[in-house]
Amino acid sequence: MKHELSQRTINRLTQYHTVLREFSKKEIENITSAQISSFLKIDETQVRKDIKSVNCKGKCKVGYSVSELKEAIETILDYKTIKKAFVIGAGNLGIALSKYSKFSEFGLEIKGLFDINSKIIGQKFDNKEIYHLSDIKKMVAETGVSIAILTLPNKVAQEVTDKLVEAGIKYIWNFAPSILSVPDDVKVWNENLIGSFLQFCAIESVK
Amino acid sequence: MKHELSQRTINRLTQYHTVLREFSKKEIENITSAQISSFLKIDETQVRKDIKSVNCKGKCKVGYSVSELKEAIETILDYKTIKKAFVIGAGNLGIALSKYSKFSEFGLEIKGLFDINSKIIGQKFDNKEIYHLSDIKKMVAETGVSIAILTLPNKVAQEVTDKLVEAGIKYIWNFAPSILSVPDDVKVWNENLIGSFLQFCAIESVK
Numbered sequence: 001m002k003h004e005l006s007q008r009t010i011n012r013l014t015q016y017h018t019v020l021r022e023f024s025k026k027e028i029e030n031i032t033s034a035q036i037s038s039f040l041k042i043d044e045t046q047v048r049k050d051i052k053s054v055n056c057k058g059k060c061k062v063g064y065s066v067s068e069l070k071e072a073i074e075t076i077l078d079y080k081t082i083k084k085a086f087v088i089g090a091g092n093l094g095i096a097l098s099k100y101s102k103f104s105e106f107g108l109e110i111k112g113l114f115d116i117n118s119k120i121i122g123q124k125f126d127n128k129e130i131y132h133l134s135d136i137k138k139m140v141a142e143t144g145v146s147i148a149i150l151t152l153p154n155k156v157a158q159e160v161t162d163k164l165v166e167a168g169i170k171y172i173w174n175f176a177p178s179i180l181s182v183p184d185d186v187k188v189w190n191e192n193l194i195g196s197f198l199q200f201c202a203i204e205s206v207k
Numbered sequence: 208m209k210h211e212l213s214q215r216t217i218n219r220l221t222q223y224h225t226v227l228r229e230f231s232k233k234e235i236e237n238i239t240s241a242q243i244s245s246f247l248k249i250d251e252t253q254v255r256k257d258i259k260s261v262n263c264k265g266k267c268k269v270g271y272s273v274s275e276l277k278e279a280i281e282t283i284l285d286y287k288t289i290k291k292a293f294v295i296g297a298g299n300l301g302i303a304l305s306k307y308s309k310f311s312e313f314g315l316e317i318k319g320l321f322d323i324n325s326k327i328i329g330q331k332f333d334n335k336e337i338y339h340l341s342d343i344k345k346m347v348a349e350t351g352v353s354i355a356i357l358t359l360p361n362k363v364a365q366e367v368t369d370k371l372v373e374a375g376i377k378y379i380w381n382f383a384p385s386i387l388s389v390p391d392d393v394k395v396w397n398e399n400l401i402g403s404f405l406q407f408c409a410i411e412s413v414k
Binding site for chain 2: 006008010011014015018019022039040041077078081083091092093095096097099100101102103106108146147151170171173177178179181187188189190191192193194195197198200201204206
């Protein structure tokens with residue numbers, strides 16, 4: 001994937017991908033930038049510019065091949081590299097993320113959940129089991145999982161992060177609203193669920 | 208809020224805000240760009256540039272006033288405009304979002320949830336009640352809520368969206384991985400949970 005793609009471009013490309021998937025299901029072979037623009041209410045010039053950035057060429061009066069454009073987006077966003085992850089914290093958010101079907105399309109495979117609540121250990125959601133946090137080191141070694149998706153309350157986030165680091169986790173996708181301290185070889189992506197929506201609110205003057 | 212702030216800048220500003228809140232709780236009066244940089248592992252030049260963009264001035268050898276910088280970020284991101292919303296779909300994601308304490312700090316107040324599962328209607332989470340979807344029109348009229356946060360399966364997303372539009376909802380924050388069709392006076396923000404994480408994976412070469 002090209003690093004110069006902005007988050008906004010990535011966001012639009014994933015939306016185009018959703019439209020392309022729907023066209024593909026309906027076995028429609030071609031799609032125009034005008035159709036994508038109309039479905040998503042994104043300016044057509046922008047759509048054409050984005051598609052150009054993924055190196056997909058359209059044909060005059062026909063548009064783009066649905067399968068070629070879908071493939072081009074999947075390649076540039078690297079959907080095909082399998083990224084294996086554990087979800088840490090089997091609360092509502094942890095379970096919701098484990099069930100989020102869209103993740104696997106993007107190459108993110110959730111291999112299980114971890115919690116400390118003995119009442120839920122052993123439960124399964126869509127073939128994903130909830131394990132006890134004390135087993136994290138063993139499970140990381142057995143599965144080669146390097147990503148932890150952290151959905152914990154603030155007060156335990158750092159303590160659990162220390163355990164994840166010790167277990168060999170290298171990447172943390174952090175949904176807890178706290179700043180985690182980790183060694184230099186561990187990378188943290190602090191998720192900010194509301195950031196992009198806030199900007200939408202500002203642009204649309206939402207009240 | 209200035210529209211020219213990029214999503215990445217907004218993301219960083221909200222992270223600075225988290226650090227500032229922690230400093231504020233500990234009653235620390237000043238903070239330096241080097242401290243913010245060290246906590247968040249964001250380049251110090253970038254931190255200074257971002258802070259300049261919110262019009263907050265530091266003092267030589269002292270740094271920034273924690274309360275002033277916090278206030279400046281809250282102003283530019285318009286935390287103080289109350290944005291009232293209903294969550295549509297009281298599944299794991301809907302309940303997780305309803306419980307997400309960070310939203311209220313950003314001015315987003317969730318006034319209730321809607322579902323069609325009669326077993327859960329009337330239940331409460333953190334003082335937020337689950338109502339039946341058939342009451343949406345009445346509730347929108349009574350509360351003046353204009354935002355719906357949609358956490359529904361694909362197959363019912365469009366049908367429910369039509370009901371929301373009819374009820375008077377003007378803004379939809381859509382977590383369903385589907386493209387919604389709405390009239391021109393209704394605005395949709397398609398959330399893409401994994402987009403920003405995908406870019407993080409690409410930059411860090413996550414496997």
